[in-house]
Amino acid sequence: MSVGSDRHFLYPAVQSPSFSETAYTGTDPDALSEILSSSASPIKVAAQANASIAYRCNFVSAGNLSIADCAYEGAISLRREAPTSKVIIFLPVEGDAVFDAGQEPIHSGPGRGTILGAGRATGARLLGPRRHLGLFVDQERINRHLTHMFERTITGDADFHPHIGLTAGPGLLLQQLVTNLYRGLGGGGMLRESPLAVSALCDATVYLLLEAFPHRYSNDLTLPAPAPTPxxxxxxxxxxxxxxxxxxxxxxxxxxxxxxxxxxxxxxxxxxxxxxxxxxxxxxxxxxxxxxxxxxxxxxxxxxxxxxxxxxxxxxxxxxxxxxxxxxxxxxxx
Structure with a gap:
């Protein structure tokens, strides 16, 4: 790795992202556990009351940003056994879910999106039929953008407010942006032929999150820009x-x-x-x-x-x- 690449820590640059796509279907909770888990943050899936379940999960990735289109049948519980380093945004299409991410459960359904900060989500219950788009963004990427915006080092969790209205305004725009990214990247979509456009759209998605949805630094972003760095x-x-x-x-x-x-x-x-x-x-x-x-x-x-x-x-x-x-x-x- 070249020394020059470390400048990306301060100044987000347009890079050609690597693309990947995977698809899964099945009825086995243990197989679903493996699909949803990472080595650093395993997830345990169980069918409630030993009822039958079914799932279809498609994932597309562009660098350190991923989008999932997942559909579930049956009542499913999930338990995250170690924190994740990703901020996760759920954009429901149908059905209900309840996320455990603090003192109060977070309810999710059509028209009501959810932002779960890195390390915050500990579990969930899906009440099928349920379908949602999931956007996964590394907290490090969000911090790089904040560092660039403030011209000072930003670390830790941005602490987003968990609720998003999806029927109008920025929430609707976010859902449309994520949907178009997914369609453009999945199935060998045309966006893969334009990696610079993908990088710009991914950056636009992160900036929309930071500028339109409440988080720890929202008030600071409304203040006048500081004097230029000497x-x-x-x-x-x-x-x-x-x-x-x-x-x-x-x-x-x-x-x-x-x-x-x-x-x-x-x-x-x-x-x-x-x-x-x-x-x-x-x-x-x-x-x-x-x-x-x-x-x-x-x-x-x-x-x-x-x-x-x-x-x-x-x-x-x-x-x-x-x-x-x-x-x-x-x-x-x-």
């Missing part, structure tokens, strides 16, 4: 990205930015809401995360950690789990 902070950021895998010091960063250490620290506090060293640590952690995702178990966790300057593997694993809600080894197995 040159010395930009120079420091450029220097960090250019030497991300090298053992650079705070003094070297300040020298590259042509300011004193104190001025550099003040600039990062004001314009990035962090410190220079914490910022460097964050972009290295993001780089390690991308390497773990892309290596396909071809490299050891220790090798990837050391490549990005993490010499204490136990501390790296603990910080990684806090940042991405899973261990490095779990990411490597995906």
């Amino acid at each position: 040159r010395h902070v930009k120079w420091a950021i450029d220097f960090m990205h250019a030497h991300i895998a090298e053992p650079i010091s705070l003094s070297e960063i300040a020298t590259a930015a042509k300011v004193s250490i104190r001025t550099l620290q003040q600039g990062f506090r004001q314009f990035r809401n962090t410190t220079p060293i914490a910022y460097l640590h964050e972009i290295r952690m993001a780089a390690a995360h991308r390497d773990l995702l892309e290596s396909g178990a071809k490299q050891a966790v220790a090798d990837i950690a050391l490549r990005w300057g993490f010499t204490h593997l136990g501390r790296f694993a603990a910080e990684y789990r806090k940042r991405f809600s899973q261990l490095p080894s779990q990411t490597l197995k995906r």
Whole structure:
């Protein structure tokens, strides 16, 4: 992986996404468990009252954004056994569902969409016949867009309000956008012939979520834009990205930015809401995360950690789990 790719942590770039498509049908709850699970976040499916069930699930993916068209028959319960790193949006077509994602259950039906933040959903009950579109977006992608919008580092859960009205306004637009993306990508759709258009539509979907639906940063987005980032902070950021895998010091960063250490620290506090060293640590952690995702178990966790300057593997694993809600080894197995 090239050093230049780490700039994507701050500045979302148009990339050619990789496409995939899978389809499943069946009646076995255990098989459905495997279909809906990931290695980091397994899901256990059961038929309520031992009644018969049936399902049809089609998935299309474009990079780190996926869409599912799923239909279910019968009463089905689902239990998520470990947190997921994805924000999940359900857009019902027919039937009812109840999601467990906090103190109060969240009811979902036609005209009422649901946003479940990363790590929030613990279970669900589907009352078939039920059909919905599901949009799955990595929390990291959402944070990259927020970082770009605020010009400061954003981490953690965006904490979306869970309810979406789908009959008018932004909710209807979101449903139409996701439906068109699914149709354009599925079955060898024509959108696959235009990866730049797909990237732009995926970005538009994320920006629509951030600008039109309430979340932790909604109020901040309504405030006047902050003053432009000063040159010395930009120079420091450029220097960090250019030497991300090298053992650079705070003094070297300040020298590259042509300011004193104190001025550099003040600039990062004001314009990035962090410190220079914490910022460097964050972009290295993001780089390690991308390497773990892309290596396909071809490299050891220790090798990837050391490549990005993490010499204490136990501390790296603990910080990684806090940042991405899973261990490095779990990411490597995906």
